[in-house]
Amino acid sequence: MIGHLRNLTRLITIARVLARHDALFPLERLGVAKPAVWIAKAASRRNVPGRPGEKLAAAFGELGPSFIKLGQALSTRADLMGEEVAADLSNLQDSLPPFPFEDVRRTVETELDRPLESAFSVFDPVPVAAASIAQVHFAITAPDAEGHTREVAVKVLRPGVEEAFRRDIDLLFWLSRLVEFAQPQWRRLRPVENARAFEESVVIEMDLRFEAAAACELAENFADDPTFRVPAIDWQRTGRRIMTQERVRGLRIDEPDKLIAAGLDPRVLVGNAANAFFSMVFRDGFFHADLHPGNMFVDAEGVLVAVDFGIMGRIDRQTRRYLGEMLLGFLTGNYRRAAEVHFEAGWVPADKSVEGFTQACRSIAEPIMGRPLNEISVARLLGQLFQVTETFDMQAQPQLLLLQKSMLVTEGVGRTLAPDVNMWELSRPLIESWMADNLGPQARLADGMKTLSDSVGRLPRLLESAENLLGGMDKGGFRLHPETVKALRGNRGPLSGVITVAPWLIAIVLGVLLFLKES
Known part of the structure; x- marks a missing residue:
């Protein structure tokens, strides 16, 4: 009870600041803690000029460190905040x-x-x-x-x-639980899980x-x-x-005139930045998630130097493969394959229509991919894709949202340096090499063998569990025919060899079938 009162009191204070900046719309949209919103409206003036995102950014800036970081996190959630609000929050000065x-x-x-x-x-x-x-x-x-x-x-x-963040994160968890309880339609966005990721x-x-x-x-x-x-x-x-x-001594990467005066080629720098980011994401699965211009410098030799590693992202190997196949589907116009990957990854529920999602993918990609090469934005493609999540009950993927935001920032840096260049086209040889190594038949075979190896590694535990289960059969409960029990216990007889070898044969057959299916 004390915790609820403390959080409610803190929420009223926050709501009053939001109201002063005419930025109560996030709380109004959540539809929880309505008394706090009503009190804030009654006690504070409104009608502040500016876009909603600008007002919210100003309010977060006044609320201090926790909310500055929260605003930066929400700037990655165009699916939640809307593209314009997310863009305004990305300009929130830390x-x-x-x-x-x-x-x-x-x-x-x-x-x-x-x-x-x-x-x-x-x-x-x-x-x-x-x-x-x-x-x-x-x-x-x-x-x-x-x-x-x-x-x-x-x-x-x-x-x-630390104390200030702890207090506000407790409030964020409290609000997230309220949202999941009071607003079932928001559960697909996993408020509590996102609060935990922020924490x-x-x-x-x-x-x-x-x-x-x-x-x-x-x-x-x-x-x-x-x-x-x-x-x-x-x-x-x-x-x-x-x-x-x-x-670090060097020039900021968003100062093209100074870089050119220093004898450096902006096109080369854009290509190096694209290669570095692509290597972080797809080669290593570990990327700098805050590569804004203030965190990237160029030294006297033209080497890119990154700083500030407080926000990093990780993507596991399987997700990287899904992401690579999805992007390849979009870039080659194979929208059916781009849609299928979403279902295989579990990002879209299996009961939804693959054909319908294929149509959605085409509607997003065609206007973007039909533009001149230097205007194509892969980050914007991903951002618009995440906006169709509500229609298909696609669950939020925090790691991909963070990646999309990072790609958008990196593309922005590239356009500042060389507006007529598409940075991903400069790194095309690296992208094609990665796709050949990771999306081809040999890669699928390697992944299939790894899956098989993992399955074989789990067999001893499975057999031990089966033995424990069989050991308790005589005590009642789950019962099998006596002859079956004898065979499973490994008694000598015509079935014993088959039972011993069967799990290994099944694992091998499944591995081969998986490889043939993927090929």
Whole structure:
């Protein structure tokens, strides 16, 4: 009861801020906690100029760190918020006034368990960036045993930010459960599951060791790529609330005039960016999900350098194959295959019409694919596809929504650098190579054999469970004919060899049939 009252009180406060900005429409659309919405309307003025998304972004900015992050998460949900509102939320500035240097010093010394001056010979007290969760300072490390120092960037969490997020995430879960209970039509969007995904992403962002680990993993994935790199992490000066990494010097990727003046070719940079992003998603299944222009630089040698690894996405191998087949179907005009993949992946319920979904796919793709090559947006194709979810009860796929948003941002960067170029066309050789390696017969055979191997690996557990079941047959309950029981227990007789070998034969036959079906 106390929790309900606390959440309701907090909701009324939030609703009043939304009402001041004339941005109550999300709560009105949810149709829950109507008394809180009514009180907010009565107590606050309305009729604020601007688009709904702009008003909501302004309200989230006033509500602070939790809601800035929530707004950025909702910017990936065009299916939920509408394309215009989602686009406005994507422009939500993740910036707040800096917090005092005394708090920075306290955090650094607590996390490193030593005086700041013993870790850094120079530490600029003025931050170069102050966001909702943390701020960044430039520094120079203290000399090591050989007298060497390094220029670094130090990221420090805001004081009290964890407590603020915890309070608002509790409210988000409370609202999500209310929505699922009171509005059954919203359940296909899985509000509670999406709240949990948001919580997990925030928890990771709140522990800077996780961000440092993500940077290291991405660096390993691109260790042999001369066109893309990740700043080195200084683990000796990294903890839960502080992360130290190599300082990046270079130009922002969205400054084409400066890049050209530096002797760099924007077309080459666009191609390198497309190849890097495609490799992250399809080769590795681990991608930077916040590659806006402020997080991508170009060094003096023309190498792309990414920063800020708090938001990362993962896609498993099977989903990558589904996604690859779906995109291949769209790009080749095979809309039937693009539709079938959605059913095979379980994204669309089996009781829906494949023909109807094929028609929907065609209606989305034809206007886009019929445009000049440089105007084709794969990200917009995915975004419009997700908008038909309600008609076909397609369940929300958070990882694909995050991917679509990331692709949209990456395409935006590409168009800024070279407006007449389609970045995915530049990476076409890489895409075709990946598809040949992963969607061809040999890849299907390899996947079929892996499935077979996994099935065989589970056989001992299945047989053990069967033995336990058979061991209890004589005690009543589930009964079989005595001769059947003898055979299953492995008693000598004509059936014993067949029973022993049968599971292996079945597994092999299923594996072969699966391969022949897919081929």
